[in-house]
Structures are given as C-alpha cells and as structure tokens.
Amino acid sequence: MKQLIIYVILLLTIIPSVHCQKYSSIFSKDTTQWNVFECAADAGGTFAYYSFSDTIINSKTYHIIYKEMLYSPSQVLGNYSYIFGYIREDTINGKWWSLEDNNNQHQEVLLMDLNLLKGNYFPFLDQNQQPDSALVDTIYYQNGRKVIEINKLHGDCRNVYKTLFIEGIGPTSGFEGIGRFSLICKFENNNHVFSTQSDVNGNCFLEGGTDIKSVKNEDLIFLYPNPTSGILRIINPPEEAIIGIKIYTSSGQVILTINSSELSSGKFDISSLQAGIYFVNLQTESKLYTVPIILKKYYQQLKML
Numbered sequence: 001m002k003q004l005i006i007y008v009i010l011l012l013t014i015i016p017s018v019h020c021q022k023y024s025s026i027f028s029k030d031t032t033q034w035n036v037f038e039c040a041a042d043a044g045g046t047f048a049y050y051s052f053s054d055t056i057i058n059s060k061t062y063h064i065i066y067k068e069m070l071y072s073p074s075q076v077l078g079n080y081s082y083i084f085g086y087i088r089e090d091t092i093n094g095k096w097w098s099l100e101d102n103n104n105q106h107q108e109v110l111l112m113d114l115n116l117l118k119g120n121y122f123p124f125l126d127q128n129q130q131p132d133s134a135l136v137d138t139i140y141y142q143n144g145r146k147v148i149e150i151n152k153l154h155g156d157c158r159n160v161y162k163t164l165f166i167e168g169i170g171p172t173s174g175f176e177g178i179g180r181f182s183l184i185c186k187f188e189n190n191n192h193v194f195s196t197q198s199d200v201n202g203n204c205f206l207e208g209g210t211d212i213k214s215v216k217n218e219d220l221i222f223l224y225p226n227p228t229s230g231i232l233r234i235i236n237p238p239e240e241a242i243i244g245i246k247i248y249t250s251s252g253q254v255i256l257t258i259n260s261s262e263l264s265s266g267k268f269d270i271s272s273l274q275a276g277i278y279f280v281n282l283q284t285e286s287k288l289y290t291v292p293i294i295l296k297k298y299y300q301q302l303k304m305l
Contacts, residue, residue, distance in 0.1 A: 022091040023114050023146070024168030027051060027063055028188035033077070035070065035184040035204045036174040039157035040252050045208030046070040046184065048077055049084060049175055062086035062099060065175065067277075069292060073205035082227060082294045084277065085175070087111065094167075098175060100125075111175065112165045116148050124152075124178055134178070137162065145169065156182040156198040156206060169194050223280060227294040230271025232280070237266060240284035248279040270295060 026032070033050040048070055051063045067084035068077055086099040094114030100107060109125055116122060121133040134152035141147065148165040154173040155161070161182065164172040174181030185204040186194040192204065200206070223232045234242070242263065247256035247270060255278070258268050270278070275295045282289040 023094045025089060025091050026096065026112075026168060026170045027089070030189045031187075033187040033190075034170060034174070035186075037156045037182050037184055037198060037206045038174075039155050039180040039182070044157065044180075046205050048075075048081075050077060050081075051087075055086070057086065057099065060088055062088045067292075070205060073203040080292075082277075082292065087175070096170070112148075112171050114146055114148060114165060114167055116150075116165075122150050122152075132178075134163070142166075152178045154178055154182050155180060156184075158200070159197070161197060166194075172196055223291050223293055226291075228270070230295070231267055231269055232293065234263075234266045234268075234282070238282075238284055238287065238289070240286060242282050242284055244283045246281045246283070247273065248281065249276075 031052040037046050038044045048068050051065050054063045065084045066081040068081035089096045096112040097108040098111045100109045116136045120136045123133045134150040137151050138149040145167040150163050152163045153160045172183045182198045183196050184198045224235045243260050245258040277294050280291045
C-alpha cells in the first residue's frame with residue numbers, strides 16, 4: 001500500500017512538469033538582437049531587429065521589435081531606430097505570431113511553429129501580403145534545439161537556403177515574410193550566441209549588394225519628424241539640389257514620386273499613403289540618399305484595437 005501511495009505521488013509530481021514543458025523563448029532576459037540581411041536592389045543591406053521591452057495590446061503581451069539599418073558591424077544602436085512591429089510567443093505550444101498591418105487591417109500572422117510534423121504545410125503571407133504555404137521537409141535537433149525545415153527559400157544575394165524555424169533563435173528568413181531576407185546572427189544580452197551560413201565574415205554583417213550607391217544618412221541628411229503623420233522636413237540638406245524623391249515600400253515597389261518643384265521650403269507630404277514603413281530615396285545629380293521612415297497612423301490605429 002505504501003508503495004502504491006509513493007507511486008501515485010510520483011505520478012502527480014511528474015505529470016504537471018511534463019504538461020508544462022516549454023520550448024525555449026526566442027527572447028533573452030534583457031536585450032535580444034537579430035542581424036538580418038535584405039537582398040534587394042537599391043534597398044539591400046544589413047538590418048538589426050532588437051527588443052528589450054514588451055507591451056499589452058488587447059490583453060495580450062507582445063515584445064516590441066525595433067529596426068535599424070546597419071552601416072558597420074560595430075554600430076551603436078538606438079540613434080536611428082524605429083518600431084518595426086510586435087511579436088507574441090506561446091512557448092508551451094511552440095508558436096510565435098507577428099502583429100502586422102495587411103492593407104490597413106491589423107492581424108496576427110503566424111511567424112513560426114515548432115509543433116509542425118513532416119508533411120505538414122506552414123501558411124504564411126508572401127512579400128506582397130498574399131497567402132502562400134510551404135511544406136515541412138525535415139525535423140531534427142541541433143545543439144539541443146528543435147529545428148523545423150520547410151521548402152521555402154530565402155537568400156543573402158550570395159546563396160539561397162531553405163527556411164528553418166530554430167528553437168530559441170527564430171526563423172532564418174527574418175521577420176518580414178519569406179523571400180529575400182536572411183538571418184545572419186543573433187545576440188542575447190549583447191553576447192553573440194548564434195550564426196547562420198550567411199555570417200561568412202564572422203562579424204554578423206554583410207555589405208549591401210545594391211546597384212545604386214547609398215550614403216550613410218545620419219552623417220549627411222535625415223528627415224524630421226520620424227515617425228511622421230505625413231509632413232516631412234529635410235534636415236541638413238545636401239549641397240547639391242535635390243532633383244527628385246521616390247518613396248518605396250519595404251518590398252521595393254515605388255509607391256510615390258515627388259518632383260523637385262513640389263518641394264516647399266524643404267518639406268514634402270506623404271499623408272496620402274497608407275500608414276506603414278517606407279524608404280525615402282532623395283536623388284541629387286551625383287548621389288542617392290536613402291532614409292527609412294514610418295508613417296505613424298499605423299500605430300494610432302493599433303492603439304484602437
């Protein structure tokens with residue numbers, strides 16, 4: 001009888017621990033940073049996505065993700081970053097979601113799923129925010145981490161790789177759909193803890209493979225305010241006159257063109273665009289300046305959810 005009681009007690013002790021078994025979080029205790037390369041003409045380069053705090057939206061906890069373009073491996077973050085988005089994780093069920101803006105409709109999009117089985121399909125939105133899916137090829141463990149491999153490719157302008165969902169790390173395709181983005185490495189509390197095959201130099205940084213020369217904007221030119229509600233002022237304008245401005249979406253599509261004649265006292269208006277994240281290209285006779293900006297109507301609507 002005593003042995004039976006002991007056996008029951010052991011079962012009651014073990015079952016809850018099995019039930020509450022968690023996957024590793026992709027976020028560290030303090031600061032988490034992912035360096036991701038974007039392979040795109042005129043807009044490519046290395047970006048840092050990082051998080052050090054969370055927020056509550058609709059009674060759910062989201063990690064705030066900041067984004068900043070990198071011009072060197074040793075760049076100090078924070079001076080030109082902006083809020084990129086929000087990620088929610090469920091480490092018990094092995095799922096991660098991104099809160100995204102799809103045609104001005106805010107919704108959770110599944111970012112990574114570690115409970116997929118071989119032969120399952122993973123649904124996602126492509127670069128044009130259209131529904132797509134990819135087949136799970138392989139499931140394995142590496143260095144104690146569960147890895148889900150799907151047959152959707154991403155690239156770093158040098159090679160293409162199958163997308164991996166890595167426990168404790170995140171998706172190797174980055175946080176902006178699956179396609180031209182590739183994870184280079186990850187830092188936890190400023191410690192370099194993970195690298196992919198894209199980290200060919202071992203410094204978590206790749207030079208942009210663009211066709212048009214981009215100039216380091218923080219040394220020469222920037223736009224104010226950023227985030228903006230529509231009106232942007234050119235601060236510290238270049239010596240050469242600006243002959244044209246083009247606004248690009250994050251997928252590389254030209255969505256608005258502004259002629260020099262439309263500039264008024266160094267200001268221009270983008271309030272006709274939907275809220276979101278854009279790249280502003282300012283062209284002079286000899287140089288192109290690229291500045292990432294955010295139209296903040298997106299976040300005003302987000303708070304109303």
